[in-house]
Amino acid sequence: xxxxxxxxxxxxxxxxxxxxxxxxxxxxxxxxxxxxxxxxxxxxxxxxxxxxxxxxxxxxxxxxxxxxxxxxxxxxxxxxxxxxxxxxxxxxxxxxxxxxxxxxxxxxxxxxxxxxxxxxxxxxxxxxxxxxxxxxxxxxxxxxxxxxxxxxxxxxxxxxxxxxxxxxxxxxxxxxxxxxxxxxxxxxxxxxxxxxxxxxxxxxxxxxxxxxxxxxxxxxxxxxxxxxxxxxxxxxxxxxxxxxxxxxxxxxxxxxxxxxxxxxxxxxxxxxxxxxxxxxxxxxxxxxxxxxxxxxxxxxxxxxxxxxxxxxxxxxxxxxxxxxxxxxxxxxxxxxxxxxxxxxxxxxxxxxxxxxxxxxxxxxxxxxxxx
Amino acid sequence: xxxxxxxxxxxxxxxxxxxxxxxxxxxxxxxxxxxxxxxxxxxxxxxxxxxxxxxxxxxxxxxxxxxxxxxxxxxxxxxxxxxxxxxxxxxxxxxxxx
Numbered sequence: 001x002x003x004x005x006x007x008x009x010x011x012x013x014x015x016x017x018x019x020x021x022x023x024x025x026x027x028x029x030x031x032x033x034x035x036x037x038x039x040x041x042x043x044x045x046x047x048x049x050x051x052x053x054x055x056x057x058x059x060x061x062x063x064x065x066x067x068x069x070x071x072x073x074x075x076x077x078x079x080x081x082x083x084x085x086x087x088x089x090x091x092x093x094x095x096x097x098x099x100x101x102x103x104x105x106x107x108x109x110x111x112x113x114x115x116x117x118x119x120x121x122x123x124x125x126x127x128x129x130x131x132x133x134x135x136x137x138x139x140x141x142x143x144x145x146x147x148x149x150x151x152x153x154x155x156x157x158x159x160x161x162x163x164x165x166x167x168x169x170x171x172x173x174x175x176x177x178x179x180x181x182x183x184x185x186x187x188x189x190x191x192x193x194x195x196x197x198x199x200x201x202x203x204x205x206x207x208x209x210x211x212x213x214x215x216x217x218x219x220x221x222x223x224x225x226x227x228x229x230x231x232x233x234x235x236x237x238x239x240x241x242x243x244x245x246x247x248x249x250x251x252x253x254x255x256x257x258x259x260x261x262x263x264x265x266x267x268x269x270x271x272x273x274x275x276x277x278x279x280x281x282x283x284x285x286x287x288x289x290x291x292x293x294x295x296x297x298x299x300x301x302x303x304x305x306x307x308x309x310x311x312x313x314x315x316x317x318x319x320x321x322x323x324x325x326x327x328x329x330x331x332x333x334x335x336x337x338x339x340x341x342x343x344x345x346x347x348x349x350x351x352x353x354x355x356x357x358x359x360x361x362x363x364x365x366x367x368x369x370x371x
Numbered sequence: 372x373x374x375x376x377x378x379x380x381x382x383x384x385x386x387x388x389x390x391x392x393x394x395x396x397x398x399x400x401x402x403x404x405x406x407x408x409x410x411x412x413x414x415x416x417x418x419x420x421x422x423x424x425x426x427x428x429x430x431x432x433x434x435x436x437x438x439x440x441x442x443x444x445x446x447x448x449x450x451x452x453x454x455x456x457x458x459x460x461x462x463x464x465x466x467x468x469x
Contacts, residue, residue: 035380059378059380061417061418061428079422080417081423
């Protein structure tokens with residue numbers, strides 16, 4: 001019988017939540033790495049018991065942990081993230097040049113083909129790859145060095161490479177996103193990159209339609225249609241039907257088009273989910289009502305999903321990597337909040353229940369559907 | 372034998388429950404102690420000093436014989452009492468609180 005494993009990264013450790021396919025009763029394991037910030041935990045699609053976790057603190061820097069038994073035990077692997085060559089500078093918040101400095105890993109993306117190959121998205125923005133199970137890391141420096149790097153500028157959360165999407169149909173194609181540089185694509189396995197931000201409009205930057213400089217918050221793709229991308233930008237929900245070559249806004253009737261998380265239904269590639277957040281400074285749900293919005297038309301027309309979610313006095317945030325879906329017949333949707341709740345829906349968002357209510361602030365949620 | 376006192380998070384990471392006893396080749400300095408520590412506990416690499424720059428992480432400090440030796444040169448000899456094991460070499464994390 002199938003089961004589900006939810007991997008949760010929080011401000012103070014990692015948690016592993018497991019259930020059978022009914023998704024009614026959950027076992028909770030953790031905290032793993034108690035007291036450390038766990039920005040992301042993700043499993044290999046080839047070997048689901050191979051997990052990678054990004055562990056860091058301001059005191060002791062960055063560690064990468066690896067599990068070979070689905071999160072029961074862990075071992076630290078390599079944590080030397082050295083920029084290739086002389087790192088150079090990017091722009092600081094005030095527009096002055098600032099040296100590239102490694103701070104942490106925001107996102108780990110295991111290969112679709114090899115459990116020992118994994119990509120790491122870093123702050124200050126760079127993409128690293130390991131081909132030996134995380135023991136050693138090499139920068140794919142074509143991204144940082146493709147030309148626009150010196151003009152990149154950090155978003156409020158830092159200059160982080162937070163999204164890595166591997167194209168299942170084109171093994172050499174990869175998409176990444178950086179706050180606040182924008183989205184980029186490689187078609188040659190990371191050697192060369194190009195910005196893919198045409199159609200994005202950001203009123204808060206000097207040139208609203210600039211080639212780079214957009215604060216992309218997250219991108220999602222359905223593996224059956226890898227040329228279709230959905231983006232939650234700082235403002236605006238966007239879609240691309242040509243692998244990012246151009247984007248159209250699909251915010252439609254959302255109460256606010258600001259947010260962080262976005263994801264796609266496991267079986268319906270035109271069904272997408274976002275969590276609108278009030279901004280620019282509040283960063284909590286509008287009107288104190290926690291609502292997931294679903295579009296079954298690939299955007300523009302959205303419905304609020306509220307059953308089981310707090311509809312008053314709720315002032316949490318849902319961060320960019322804190323939403324995921326399972327692949328069971330009735331698609332499950334999951335998201336975590338900065339208030340420490342992890343909500344789950346076993347019916348594609350119609351009804352929600354909290355799996356767990358009182359974790360540390362949730363930074364990331366990933367889901368594995370196990371045979 | 373030199374005694375090193377680690378912050379609790381690093382003891383957990385290194386799977387040690389108390390102070391660490393180290394054989395340090397040559398003179399006892401910050402660098403030689405950290406080199407020996409990282410050789411014996413590879414999982415600590417990068418947690419006390421940056422692996423690329425070798426700079427001490429800013430929220431950590433080094434104490435010996437009730438003195439803050441954090442800003443001494445990394446190759447400066449530590450007190451004889453540390454070298455002999457009579458006094459420990461402390462690696463301390465900054466305490467954050469309200």
